Amino acid sequence: MGYNSPTPVQEQAIPLILEGQDMIACAQTGTGKTAAYLLPLIDRISHGNYDHTSTLILVPTRELAKQIDEQVEGFGYFASVSSIAIYGGNKGDDWDLQKRALTTGADIIIATPGRLLSHLAMGYVKLDQLNHLVLDEADKMLDMGFMDDLLKIISQLPKKRQTLLFSATMPRKIRDLAQQILQNPAEINLAVAKPAEGIDQRIYLTYDNQKLPLLEHILRELDVQSMIIFTSRKSNVNPIVRSLQKLKFTAEGISSDMTQDEREKALQGFKNKQYQIVVATDILSRGIDIDSLSHVVNFDMPQDAEDYVHRVGRTARAASTGMAITFVNEKDMYRVQKVERLIEREVPKLPLPDDFGPGPAYDPGKRHDGGSPRHRSGGRPGAGGKDHRSKHHGGGSKHTGRRHEDGNSRPIKPASHTPRPQGEGEAAVAVGGGEKKKRNNRNRNRNRGGEGNKPQGENQQPAS
Structure with missing residues (x-):
């Protein structure tokens, strides 16, 4: 063996x-x-x-x-x-x-x-x-x-x-x-809680609606044999897969919403090189051994520093080499410091490609709550530069505040909206409804016991 x-x-x-x-x-x-x-x-x-x-x-x-x-x-x-x-x-x-x-x-x-x-x-x-x-x-x-x-x-x-x-x-x-x-x-x-030495770790500071264009750019620029893209929200898996398939990449998704047969078929197809890319939640971050995995992408920053270690550890296994790329938006920058303290090294922050316009400035000491005036003005995608959606998405339809579950290539809302994680069955707050309406919705979430503030991920106890 x-x-x-x-x-x-x-x-x-x-x-x-x-x-x-x-x-x-x-x-x-x-x-x-x-x-x-x-x-x-x-x-x-x-x-x-x-x-x-x-x-x-x-x-x-x-x-x-x-x-x-x-x-x-x-x-x-x-x-x-x-x-x-x-x-x-x-x-x-x-x-x-x-x-x-x-x-x-x-x-x-x-x-x-x-x-x-x-x-x-x-x-x-x-x-x-x-x-x-x-x-x-x-x-x-x-x-x-x-x-x-x-x-x-x-x-x-x-x-x-x-x-x-x-x-x-x-x-x-x-x-x-x-x-x-x-x-x-x-x-x-x-070597507790440290990624393997053979992993080339990189961070891009990016607004949410820059992530898919940036992912497309990376896939075009790098020699990707096989890649896992991790997202903390299982609702993002299928939209990301559809976007990749539209770009002519072979991709499949894996999440806890799938039956076991579907999960096994997707994982086996990835191991057999039927798919170049698999998009997954953290169910694939632990113990799963995939030969010659060249790249890992964190589409969003993991909730915990330890989860970062496990995700990037899918590549460069058994003394091989690999690359781990993490997208960090303005709300998650404080998590970067936690990761760097845990792994005892600084992860390079690379600039966005020239035609993308600026991303958010690196400010790891500030935690954004999604409501401050400074956040709203600083959170506009491409603030101070052009909006690259027209270039990379062919001038797609104007954002209306609907959840992107119908094939829209952007699986998460643009950063100018800064959505709050929703509890199950909770309606999304429409864009353009006014700051007072947003505050009222946030207050209602808090009155429900904070359920609206919980991230929707894989950390809930699964069915047996």
């Missing part, structure tokens, strides 16, 4: 796991954490002659569960080790297949917490003899709200077991979880 020498995390983790020690391991994404625990566990299972499910691996997303299941099949080809991936979002037939595997006792179960709890509630899952528990991407599981589910599952496992916790970051909540579930763990810390 091309493994000739161990990565640092593999070199340190494998002996500890073979000795049966509990372990907490923190290493940057793309350094081989999955093989670091699969190889020694498969070795122990192959010599253990177990007549029960010996290993449970808990992961945050369906895609990661399926990928690890495939890796078990590859690594354990000559070891007669059986595995099953347990996750939701699929057909009813898959539930019966999962039930059959759980009742007959696969050696390794790889599961998302919600779906495993659904099976446990039915009473036919027996994990009372479990030997090894692995929590992979533990920080992401906690970010997604799985803490209670994890503790419910762990309460049904035998106290005497080997527990391995793998995470790309080590916040306080991970330390607290480790204290609850690990016994005298060994600890591995390798």
